[in-house]
Amino acid sequence: MNKNSSNIMALAPNTSNKRETVCIFGTGDFGRALGHKMIQSGYPVVYGSRSTQISNLIPKDAEVLGHAEAAQKAAIIIIAIQRQHYNFLTPLAEVLHGKVLVDISNNLKLNQYPESNAEYLAQLLPGSKVVKGFNTVSAWALQSGTLDASRQVFICGDDVEAKQMVMNIVRGLGLTPVDKGSLLAAQEIENYPLQLFPMWKFPIFLSLGLGLFFFFYSLALDVIHTYIYENNNFSFFIAITVPNRVFPVMALTLFGLVYLPGIFAAIIQLHRGTKYRRFPDWLDKWMLARKQLGLIALAFASLHAVFTLVTPLRAFASWRTSKQIISQALSNETVPLDHTNAWLSDSYLAMGILGFFLFVLLGITSLPSVSNSVNWREFRFVQSKLGYLALILCTAHTMIYGGKWFLNPSAYKWYLPDIYMLSLVVPCAVLVVKFVLIFPCVDKPLTRIRQGWERNPRYSE
Amino acid sequence: MNKNSSNIMALAPNTSNKRETVCIFGTGDFGRALGHKMIQSGYPVVYGSRSTQISNLIPKDAEVLGHAEAAQKAAIIIIAIQRQHYNFLTPLAEVLHGKVLVDISNNLKLNQYPESNAEYLAQLLPGSKVVKGFNTVSAWALQSGTLDASRQVFICGDDVEAKQMVMNIVRGLGLTPVDKGSLLAAQEIENYPLQLFPMWKFPIFLSLGLGLFFFFYSLALDVIHTYIYENNNFSFFIAITVPNRVFPVMALTLFGLVYLPGIFAAIIQLHRGTKYRRFPDWLDKWMLARKQLGLIALAFASLHAVFTLVTPLRAFASWRTSKQIISQALSNETVPLDHTNAWLSDSYLAMGILGFFLFVLLGITSLPSVSNSVNWREFRFVQSKLGYLALILCTAHTMIYGGKWFLNPSAYKWYLPDIYMLSLVVPCAVLVVKFVLIFPCVDKPLTRIRQGWERNPRYSE
């Protein structure tokens, strides 16, 4: 059911109350938020607390009892206390025997303890059925009802029936349970809410570094050099012209970096003659970052496209156009159409658009819901065949755009190559080596290696 | 498995028939459509009917028997009759004892009866295992095989094994069962197919109202005022110029309205000194509508972007450009580049593009499959940090674009402010208050309140 309808249900809870009682140990923030939500959804809630006096903090329809009495009232007990106080539960082992204990705790940092909190709880109380869950939900979101983000609640546990009971409560609160298997998954579930885009860190820092380098490179050659040697103050180039030189360079370089690790992997496998040895660590990490690199490249390509399309709207562009036309009009001549130029201009635009179009297609297929609905053969067809086609088109776009400058000495200000020449390094290297790799004499042994064949079976690990 | 493969399966049903017999009570449209589909998928189908004569309406491979005989032939009985006739089933209670009854009924309006049809059926026949399902599937779609839309079938029921049996049939028909928990969820499942974008109603009506107001405001100032006082007939502005003044105003205003309720919520919590009291109803509803408001704002922003990009293609624009250039050429002068103007023009374009780019990113992360794959910390980072950055960029874009007009009396036609000045009201208010809220002396108590601290614990609810 979609988010909307669930929201509505949350606003108008079912009145025919026949849900089972839930016990909550602990009256901290999350315990109270969860209790509120459960009462709202029609579950009778009993709090287990050391003191039954602090009831003013607790939802008013909830009962508050001592731990043992509260536990006896329910089959499911939510442990809303911190790991360091879990040992106070050991004296209650007898009362908690056979009960379902839901560990909802979170840690402050990744892999804080050798074993997960839920596994630790299961060791302390071997007679109880421990289920991990709810820790990925935010108390603030439960409280305010604004569950815009994920409604998924990851659940794991060794007892199937206990897990089912907890999953039913999750559904009763209008959330979606996701079964993550046995209690071994608890560590992963506890680490989950602490992450902040872990797979994006390296690609973003790499892009930032490269981007800053290219920005200052372009600033030096396009603004400062012009100012010093041509005495033209084009400082306003910082807003659009310079970014629009950096964006395509970044897009093409990062796009090349997406396909480079595959090239390295093929060379390493050919050299080793086997696929049964691990790649070096840097290559493994690089391969896992390809999707992120590709999406950042797509972002730069999109920005390049829009920055280019607004060109006619710029005051500078309309000033330059008027100047050219007026100088022609004043000299009383009309320049005839330069056919070579028309060909070049039209073909690099067309290639750029088609390359960008394929690139966007690649981006769409990397959406989780789309990539889940294609099989491996289809995914590799899109990412490999269409991906290389997009890379070829984008590289050709850049080459045709700037081809005339390669032999022009004025392009080498301060003896440095123009920025777009740098952008061709990585993609051209990738395309040349890939071209070699698809020759049958190289492709055949590589295919056999990838199907499990080994050149020197004795030396395999 | 993706839709495609399932379609193929539907076209070429499995021939090795060992599926269990299914009984269907009722030979109405949906009962027949479901029977057709089941026979196609290899299930033997027995219809239970008052008269066994009307067999020409029924799929030809199905058997038709009296209700009691039909029920005895199958473990699963699909109740394809309307709720008001359920009581005719009570005499059959003995035959139906222990059987799985699948309630597939729908109502004509939301919450038509106090309890759901499935719960009513379960009360009538307490010895049977009632499962709710199939009501969200369309008969027409089942019949024609064109299940382009959702293949999800929501299932709920109190008996786990009965639910499993029904879910297996759902899978056998090439559909995807979604377990919604116990029979308490039946009301929600019965309401689901009756909804028509319930969460979108308020945001869409608000946008329509605001949009019409701004359209006539702009029409009056840009077309009618010009016609009356300057005697210029620019009625064709209605097609592009006026919409392209309304779209950015709508986008910025609605974008501001996305962040306004969060500001109100913070102020209310600071004032009350606790988070444990419900917000007023209007604020709750507004907060739940933020995603929709944001997406509508994004739609207006996208339209604004495209309407702006086509400017050079307009006959009016090329006429105006020619006129300016020719007047310069005829007066034999070339206007030098206005550097301030070049700076302003380039920077408002750049800010607009970057703001729009971040806005599109926010839109992509609100796709269900993307928001399901990020955790709370990541979601709040994107929606809060990147969202405010986008709002700042878009507000700056508007300010720089029209900054020179604020002090210009010609901008106040009929003593009314220009439309884009109105667009700045909401976002500027949001940004100013937010700026105050991030001061440590305000932020610290707010953070503590959101972590569960209360200023006056005695007065909490």
Next chain:
Amino acid sequence: MNKNSSNIMALAPNTSNKRETVCIFGTGDFGRALGHKMIQSGYPVVYGSRSTQISNLIPKDAEVLGHAEAAQKAAIIIIAIQRQHYNFLTPLAEVLHGKVLVDISNNLKLNQYPESNAEYLAQLLPGSKVVKGFNTVSAWALQSGTLDASRQVFICGDDVEAKQMVMNIVRGLGLTPVDKGSLLAAQEIENYPLQLFPMWKFPIFLSLGLGLFFFFYSLALDVIHTYIYENNNFSFFIAITVPNRVFPVMALTLFGLVYLPGIFAAIIQLHRGTKYRRFPDWLDKWMLARKQLGLIALAFASLHAVFTLVTPLRAFASWRTSKQIISQALSNETVPLDHTNAWLSDSYLAMGILGFFLFVLLGITSLPSVSNSVNWREFRFVQSKLGYLALILCTAHTMIYGGKWFLNPSAYKWYLPDIYMLSLVVPCAVLVVKFVLIFPCVDKPLTRIRQGWERNPRYSE
């Protein structure tokens, strides 16, 4: 849990090893890859092999035994051997009695055998619990850890507990199990990885054929005719001008073809007076291809939009603009604004943009995660109401754009109509017939038929 976190888990496997032993029969490529992955994820692995000597190919932490000894060590046995060797398992029937056998085999082509491999295995060993799974995962991806694509593993089997055990292992490897029901689904699961966009084949070939036809048609009229009769070499039109005449024609024609089968279906149902007879095969297939046709139409529309927006950046366009302005300047006259032209230009641009905008909305709602979160009523509202509105807007866009040419003889080069006139054929036909179908005298009987009413019940199948 998202892909990222799972990747991380894969890199840092859990050390507290208490997972159950898994036995793998067969030491081929996939058997080894799966074994590697399982050992990495903490499962003890025992290989069953004819010869225990070839151990150098096998992951070094795995044990290698004879088949019978290996099978005795584990409750789950993964059958990583080819179907044609399954009969060697029959002597082991006693050892394998009660064990869970996981069939991971794939075939070389669709529906290669009358029954699926898993069902064949279940027939050979009726005492074992056969579960199908893992065949949709690629060995190369398991090995290299680069599971960028789907992490979904389709599972089916008749024994619920056996299925649960296999699903837990799937989760333990960081993958997502998807329960596809009983063993009858095995055929579908075995066919799945062999597919290469089966639903896209017909729409793509149709588009290619139509596209080539329109390309050469436009080439002949726009380039060759101009060259022969006007002696103008506009060969560079091949890069942008000709494609940008073909793209909108393709987009509009394919968009019309999306709604044409619905029109045919309505006519056939009205003619037959019943919905209970199958449509002809070609119509069924066409209806199932509508989504793909629509998405290809959207791709062409997007390309048309971008090709149009880059117009001002083309060398040809700026040459033409200069020429026009200079000729006006030299003749010392300024052409006044043509209001009719301004109206036409602005209104076809506005209609094109709005039509394209709605078209993109349709595309977004066809993303799997979005279409799963709307109900049937909402889906039909978007696809039918908004879809027809988009078609009307796009058709009007084309008509206004080229309306003046219809009566102009110069538009009929070589007595052939201009290409955009051809593009209007299909959408106009659809809109005219649809207009007839919504008249109450036609709509009412159609609605009744779709609700199950039959004109001649005696002749129904």
